[in-house]
Each structure stands twice: as structure tokens, then as C-alpha cells.
Amino acid sequence: MHIILAIDSFKGCLTSEEVEAIFAQALTARGATVRSLPMSDGGEGMLEAFISALHGQIVPAEVHDPLMRPLLASYGIAPDGTAVIETAKACGLTLMTPEERNPLIATTYGVGELIAHALRRGCKKFIIGLGGSGTSDAGKGMLQALTDSFAPHGTIHDVLSRETAGCQFTLASDVRNPLCGREGAAFIFAPQKGATPQMVEELDRRARQFADSSARLMGKDASTQPGAGAAGGLGYAFMQYFNATAQSGADLLLDLTAFDQQLEQADLVITGEGHADRQTLMGKLPERILQRTRKHHVPVWLVAGQTDDTEELIAAGFSRVDKLTPEGMNLQEAIKPETTRQNIFRWIDRHF
Structure with a gap:
């Protein structure tokens, strides 16, 4: 059999x-x-499952956790140079105790540091798993880390024009929620991450404000795209700034295998x-x-x-x-x- x-x-x-x-x-x-x-569908265990399917290697990287404490995280690189990043390795809910969880201050900064590490190793294709986050910062921390890494005296535009030009980002996620509103990142997911009702309202306000300023900066608005609300809005930042496409994490892995x-x-x-x-x-x-x-x-x-x-x-x-x-x-x-x-x-x- x-x-x-x-x-x-x-x-x-x-x-x-x-x-x-x-x-x-x-x-x-x-x-x-x-x-x-x-x-894996893009959440817990995503890195190991995808790297096994791609016959790649696990790479350690010193980054910061959601509360900006030093953290030894890891990501994967496939033989063709594709980087596999499980964002929860740097911004996961399990990296904080229940008492520490506060999505008003938790940051995706460490995710940006993982991406910077992979870019320095020559990676141009990225598979990003968005499950299990403990953050709701709409990806602002991730973008800040990339700016700090490559353009400390410039802006994210400098990173986009130089470091990530020509890169391809695929999001492994089954979440279809938009960034803002009653079905958005804050209202649907932030309570699971320690947010009170008052925090939810503030997080949604921040996300709307960031989306408005980003739309003016980039001349487009990805905040209503299905999946923009994944990982506390991290999906939005990838879509808005890196033209990332979202795909069912399960289907992506099934295709790879x-x-x-x-x-x-x-x-x-x-x-x-x-x-x-x-x-x-x-x-x-x-x-x-x-x-x-x-x-x-x-x-x-x-x-x-x-x-x-x-x-x-x-x-x-x-x-x-x-x-x-x-x-x-x-x-x-x-x-x-x-x-x-x-x-x-x-x-x-x-x-x-």
C-alpha cells in the first residue's frame, strides 16, 4: 500500500x-x-516545511524580537537563491509571554532585518510566511529596519530603488482580510495578540493613517487587497511597497512538492x-x-x-x-x- x-x-x-x-x-x-x-499553510513550521521541499539550508541571523530584544532567528535559502522567511521567527506571538503582549508596541522590525540579511546574500526571490504574528503595526517596523540597514540617512524609496529593485515577493498566507475596518487586521486579529477594545480602535486608526500616507507616497493603495490584513497588516506593507502577490500557503507548498x-x-x-x-x-x-x-x-x-x-x-x-x-x-x-x-x-x- x-x-x-x-x-x-x-x-x-x-x-x-x-x-x-x-x-x-x-x-x-x-x-x-x-x-x-x-x-505548512504559511504559519508555524512554514520555514522547515518549505526548505525541506526546496532542498535548501537554514541560515541563522541576529535580529530583534517584537519588543526589540536581541534574538537569534533563522530563515532559509534554496539552491536557486530563493529566500524563505517565516515572519513569526522574528515577530511571533510565542516570542512574548502573555503578560508582555501589547500590539501597540510590538514591532515587525526583526522581519526587515531577516530580509536585509537575505538581500546581502544575494537573494532576489522571497517566499514570506505570514502566520503566527504577535504584531499589528502594518509592517512599519519591517520597512524601518530595511531603511536603517541600507539607507540610514535616506528613505524607504532609496531601498526600493536600489536594494529590492527586481526582487519578487510571494506571500504564503490564507488570510483574505483587508488592512482596515471591521474585517481588518486590528478588529479581527489584534484581540488574540493582547489588544483591548480601546487598543483595537487605535491600531485601526494608525493603520488607516499609514495607508493614507503610503498611498500619497507610492501613488497606489493596496490596503483593500485580500490578504493586506495578514500578520497584523504586514501583508499590506509587502503588497504596497514590494508589489508582493499573495497565494495560499498550502497550495504553494503542494506545488513545490x-x-x-x-x-x-x-x-x-x-x-x-x-x-x-x-x-x-x-x-x-x-x-x-x-x-x-x-x-x-x-x-x-x-x-x-x-x-x-x-x-x-x-x-x-x-x-x-x-x-x-x-x-x-x-x-x-x-x-x-x-x-x-x-x-x-x-x-x-x-x-x-
């Missing part, structure tokens, strides 16, 4: 590669032929994530995999740490929807890596 593993990370527990390694070990022991494809061609040899695809529910059907990785496998009539099993809305997921086309966590097990126990490993082995024992 030929099985493709295309499983997203179990957030807070195991990376995509770690989850798939456990599945592969158990399935191979039962005689299956397994192909593991580390997965030649997923569709590999389906021709597959008998089964196993996909999954930490928690599967009806939101899974809103363009998340398992849903994108389901849409692609339909053309090849390959069954897809959805396996998650926890599941809700199982009937809806089955109705959408998954051949099987299972949760790994036994009834009655609390979340703190369930997300321990060793517990998850045991739960995966138990699940495979039952079904293979």
Missing part, C-alpha cells in the same frame, strides 16, 4: 516533520510504502492538524489537499489531535475523520509529544 503523509504541525506539540516521522515509523513497520511531505504528480502512485493520503473542525474547510491545509486528491480519486483520511464537526468533514469528502486523543484525556496531557506519539501508535494499531 502506497501512503502519502501530508500532515500539518500539531501546534504547541510537534512539527509537521515530527508528526509524520511517527506515522511513517509505525506504518512502515506494517508493510506500507510511505512518502512523507512536511506541510509536486503533490499532484505523486498522487498517481498513491492508494491513500493521510492529512491532519492539531484540531480539525468546520474551520478546516475554510481553505486550511487538509481542505486544500482534499480538493487536489478528488481529481485522482484517492481517498483522504483526516487525523487530528482533536476533532469537532465530524459529520460536516465527512460530508465535505474526507473518507475518514478520526481524533487521536482518547476520551477524558485533558489537553495538557494530550499535547505532550510522548503522549501524542503513543496516541498515534494506538490509532495505527486499530486501523492497520
Whole structure:
């Protein structure tokens, strides 16, 4: 039996590669032929998944975290010189304790430093993952870091005309929100990052003000483009200043791994994530995999740490929807890596 593993990370527990390694070990022991494809939709684990697909290398870089503290972060470079940047490595929510989270002061400065590091190494193509941010500065910090790095006595225009001229930026993100308004970055995402209602209003005001001044500066306005609100408006800064294009992170990675061609040899695809529910059907990785496998009539099993809305997921086309966590097990126990490993082995024992 030929099985493709295309499983997203179990957030807070195991990376995509770690989850798939456990599945592969158990399935191979039962005689299956397994192909593991580390997965990400642009959020947590994006860097490792994309660099694995591109056969690239991880590069360390000294930058600043969202509170401007020194941080050793990393990004990736593919053999063709494409830089892969997971923005959460420099501005992620998990880089701050719950008490430290304040999107009024958290900055994307470190993201700009990662880009500057890659530019100095000759990178001209960039894949930017926008998930997991702890910021809502509309990318102003990122632009400031690039200005400080290349034109400390000039403006962002100097950077655009010299350092990033001819560069191509692709945003890996499934977020479709605009920058401002009730569906924008501040109102939809900032509360998850520690913002009070008053902070949300102020963040949205700042974003509108920045968009207005940027439109006058650049002669265009990207603030209403789908995805401009991703990563607290970081998507907007890339679109407005670097003409970046947004693409489903899941689809981008599936294309890079030649997923569709590999389906021709597959008998089964196993996909999954930490928690599967009806939101899974809103363009998340398992849903994108389901849409692609339909053309090849390959069954897809959805396996998650926890599941809700199982009937809806089955109705959408998954051949099987299972949760790994036994009834009655609390979340703190369930997300321990060793517990998850045991739960995966138990699940495979039952079904293979």
C-alpha cells in the first residue's frame, strides 16, 4: 500500500516533520510504502516545511524580537537563491509571554532585518510566511529596519530603488482580510495578540493613517487587497511597497512538492492538524489537499489531535475523520509529544 503523509504541525506539540516521522515509523513497520511531505499553510513550521521541499539550508541571523530584544532567528535559502522567511521567527506571538503582549508596541522590525540579511546574500526571490504574528503595526517596523540597514540617512524609496529593485515577493498566507475596518487586521486579529477594545480602535486608526500616507507616497493603495490584513497588516506593507502577490500557503507548498504528480502512485493520503473542525474547510491545509486528491480519486483520511464537526468533514469528502486523543484525556496531557506519539501508535494499531 502506497501512503502519502501530508500532515500539518500539531501546534504547541510537534512539527509537521515530527508528526509524520511517527506515522511513517509505525506504518512502515506494517508493510506500507510511505512518502512523507512536511506541510505548512504559511504559519508555524512554514520555514522547515518549505526548505525541506526546496532542498535548501537554514541560515541563522541576529535580529530583534517584537519588543526589540536581541534574538537569534533563522530563515532559509534554496539552491536557486530563493529566500524563505517565516515572519513569526522574528515577530511571533510565542516570542512574548502573555503578560508582555501589547500590539501597540510590538514591532515587525526583526522581519526587515531577516530580509536585509537575505538581500546581502544575494537573494532576489522571497517566499514570506505570514502566520503566527504577535504584531499589528502594518509592517512599519519591517520597512524601518530595511531603511536603517541600507539607507540610514535616506528613505524607504532609496531601498526600493536600489536594494529590492527586481526582487519578487510571494506571500504564503490564507488570510483574505483587508488592512482596515471591521474585517481588518486590528478588529479581527489584534484581540488574540493582547489588544483591548480601546487598543483595537487605535491600531485601526494608525493603520488607516499609514495607508493614507503610503498611498500619497507610492501613488497606489493596496490596503483593500485580500490578504493586506495578514500578520497584523504586514501583508499590506509587502503588497504596497514590494508589489508582493499573495497565494495560499498550502497550495504553494503542494506545488513545490509536486503533490499532484505523486498522487498517481498513491492508494491513500493521510492529512491532519492539531484540531480539525468546520474551520478546516475554510481553505486550511487538509481542505486544500482534499480538493487536489478528488481529481485522482484517492481517498483522504483526516487525523487530528482533536476533532469537532465530524459529520460536516465527512460530508465535505474526507473518507475518514478520526481524533487521536482518547476520551477524558485533558489537553495538557494530550499535547505532550510522548503522549501524542503513543496516541498515534494506538490509532495505527486499530486501523492497520
